[in-house]
Amino acid sequence: MAYFRDDQEVYAFIGRLFRELADDDELGPKFRKANTIVQYQYRNPDSQITVKMLDGQDGEVDVGATDMEPEVVMSMDADTAHRFWLGKVNVTVALARGQMKAKGPVAKILKLVPLTKPVFPRYKAMLEQAGRSDLLEI
Amino acid sequence: MSAFPDFYQFLAPTRVIAGRGLIEGTGFEFAKEGAHRVLLITDEVIRATGLVDAVVAGLQDGGVEPAAIFDGVPPDSDAEVVKAAADHAHAEGADAILAVGGGSVMDTAKLAAVIYAHGGEPRDWEGYFGLPRADDGMGPPAPLPPLACIPTTAGTGSEVSFAAVIKDRDEHLKFQVADFPMFPRLAILDPESTATLPPAIAAATGMDAMTHAIEGYVSSEANPHASAYALQALRLIGANLERAVADPGDEDARGNMLIAADLAIMPTSSGAIGIAHSMSHPAGAHFDVPHGVANAINLPWVIEFNALGAEEIAERYRDVGDVLGVDARGDGATVGHALAEHVRGVVGRLGLPTRLSEVGVPESGIPVLVEGAMGDGCTLVNPREPTEEDFAGLYAKAL
Numbered sequence: 001m002a003y004f005r006d007d008q009e010v011y012a013f014i015g016r017l018f019r020e021l022a023d024d025d026e027l028g029p030k031f032r033k034a035n036t037i038v039q040y041q042y043r044n045p046d047s048q049i050t051v052k053m054l055d056g057q058d059g060e061v062d063v064g065a066t067d068m069e070p071e072v073v074m075s076m077d078a079d080t081a082h083r084f085w086l087g088k089v090n091v092t093v094a095l096a097r098g099q100m101k102a103k104g105p106v107a108k109i110l111k112l113v114p115l116t117k118p119v120f121p122r123y124k125a126m127l128e129q130a131g132r133s134d135l136l137e138i
Numbered sequence: 139m140s141a142f143p144d145f146y147q148f149l150a151p152t153r154v155i156a157g158r159g160l161i162e163g164t165g166f167e168f169a170k171e172g173a174h175r176v177l178l179i180t181d182e183v184i185r186a187t188g189l190v191d192a193v194v195a196g197l198q199d200g201g202v203e204p205a206a207i208f209d210g211v212p213p214d215s216d217a218e219v220v221k222a223a224a225d226h227a228h229a230e231g232a233d234a235i236l237a238v239g240g241g242s243v244m245d246t247a248k249l250a251a252v253i254y255a256h257g258g259e260p261r262d263w264e265g266y267f268g269l270p271r272a273d274d275g276m277g278p279p280a281p282l283p284p285l286a287c288i289p290t291t292a293g294t295g296s297e298v299s300f301a302a303v304i305k306d307r308d309e310h311l312k313f314q315v316a317d318f319p320m321f322p323r324l325a326i327l328d329p330e331s332t333a334t335l336p337p338a339i340a341a342a343t344g345m346d347a348m349t350h351a352i353e354g355y356v357s358s359e360a361n362p363h364a365s366a367y368a369l370q371a372l373r374l375i376g377a378n379l380e381r382a383v384a385d386p387g388d389e390d391a392r393g394n395m396l397i398a399a400d401l402a403i404m405p406t407s408s409g410a411i412g413i414a415h416s417m418s419h420p421a422g423a424h425f426d427v428p429h430g431v432a433n434a435i436n437l438p439w440v441i442e443f444n445a446l447g448a449e450e451i452a453e454r455y456r457d458v459g460d461v462l463g464v465d466a467r468g469d470g471a472t473v474g475h476a477l478a479e480h481v482r483g484v485v486g487r488l489g490l491p492t493r494l495s496e497v498g499v500p501e502s503g504i505p506v507l508v509e510g511a512m513g514d515g516c517t518l519v520n521p522r523e524p525t526e527e528d529f530a531g532l533y534a535k536a537l
Contacts, residue, residue: 043276072265074276092518093359095266096409097147098318101275103265105313111513133170 003082003135007047010078011063014040015049017085017123022051022059030115032059036108039070042078065096069134083138087120149399150364152298156327156397158389161192161288164236164326165200171284171323173234175203177227179247180238181211184290187334193238195212205230211239214312215246216305217260219387223309224253227283234284237322238331240343241294244287245302248320251282260304261313269317269519279319286324290331292382292395292429293343294405295350297325301356312423325400329393337383340395341488342430344379347399348481349433351375353412356444356454359519364405372461374398383488413520414440417532420510427497435494439476439535445474447522454521492537504533 237247287297381391452470458467479480
């Protein structure tokens with residue numbers, strides 16, 4: 001059974017995390033050095049988050065439909081995304097396993113992976129504050 | 139006793155045949171993979187050696203028709219060449235592709251097979267596992283035309299891997315395409331195919347293979363399957379690399395190095411690799427340092443760095459030392475230094491450069507190299523997690 005009931009739950013947690021990162025004074029500028037637009041296409045439940053990380057511009061996050069044109073598209077189960085933000089997924093291995101599929105210049109995204117480690121506790125805390133400790137049982 | 143792993147995946151679907159006199163049986167073997175009319179992809183240098191003529195004769199002898207020979211692959215192949223090769227395959231009515239060459243030729247052939255089957259431009263397929271699949275992308279991938287490879291260097295292992303790295307000359311970058319159908323169906327390892335390999339290239343590509351094996355064995359993603367391949371690769375490399383370079387007429391050594399290169403690349407199918415590669419990729423991209431040369435220079439420094447990370451990592455290096463005949467007892471620092479010195483000795487005897495500064499890397503280039511290494515996928519599976527400062531220190535030592 002999938003962790004998230006519907007796309008709205010995906011947006012409430014993973015979407016919110018992306019928005020917080022885009023607005024983060026310390027991490028936001030680092031992520032924007034990737035200088036790309038990445039779209040995360042999730043399955044189970046079907047959902048989509050598009051993140052603009054362009055150097056020198058404000059970050060922008062669209063959940064669901066978007067007018068932004070992504071340079072990189074990452075597709076995966078929403079469960080895989082959830083487990084990633086809990087620090088339980090190695091991206092390189094997930095790519096090798098086919099759990100994540102990537103279209104476009106993936107190196108731009110891999111560059112960001114080390115930056116995400118400090119975010120894992122933040123995601124966990126967000127779930128706990130929302131009373132969703134059940135989502136921590138993975 | 140090691141714990142049972144949470145997960146790993148190991149892939150080795152390419153049929154490998156190794157031995158003498160196999161070139162003349164190319165058609166007999168490739169026909170088993172469904173080839174009838176073949177586009178042969180190579181480069182002008184290989185074609186001039188006469189090897190391609192022997193391969194063509196071998197195809198015909200087995201009842202396989204050579205549709206055409208495409209010999210326009212440059213050392214760093216690019217998207218335009220890939221497209222031209224795929225167009226050639228269509229125009230000549232080929233139903234299969236045969237690569238005869240080094241990594242650039244084989245990677246060109248892999249991506250040409252993708253374009254041949256699915257159309258589009260090469261960069262349309264950039265990424266991982268993005269080829270068309272049944273069941274809304276979740277089912278089996280659509281097949282590609284049969285692809286066979288006859289490697290003419292012993293190093294990249296591209297003949298048994300599922301990735302292709304190609305240059306986009308307009309954008310001044312290299313891009314990667316990787317998916318399961320890109321595994322060649324057949325790899326033919328015959329020492330005749332490396333008979334004219336210059337010693338300097340044999341040395342550099344051989345060190346690439348050694349780096350694949352050592353990094354694959356100590357990676358955070360190492361697993362029993364990958365480790366078995368890596369250690370056997372190292373045994374063969376230890377026994378044959380210097381021989382093959384010192385005496386290009388040593389057919390046994392050349393043949394064994396072809397096998398070793400195949401075995402050495404296998405851990406990468408599990409994602410097992412490391413930061414010598416992370417450091418070498420940007421050195422190639424920014425300063426045109428040949429990949430094998432960069433690995434030969436970077437590997438010893440990375441060994442010393444990693445061996446200090448944890449006792450479990452040092453233990454893996456002890457295994458490597460055992461296989462290579464290095465006295466690798468003691469703590470991490472001792473083990474790392476002993477093994478690194480052994481590798482430096484091999485590199486020196488092979489006549490390869492031992493410093494990045496010898497191959498055109500300036501000190502001012504370190505920041506851009508560090509940025510590239512931090513963003514390289516290989517960094518994520520290194521046994522010891524490096525910081526930007528660590529990479530800067532490693533590059534400074536390697537300079």
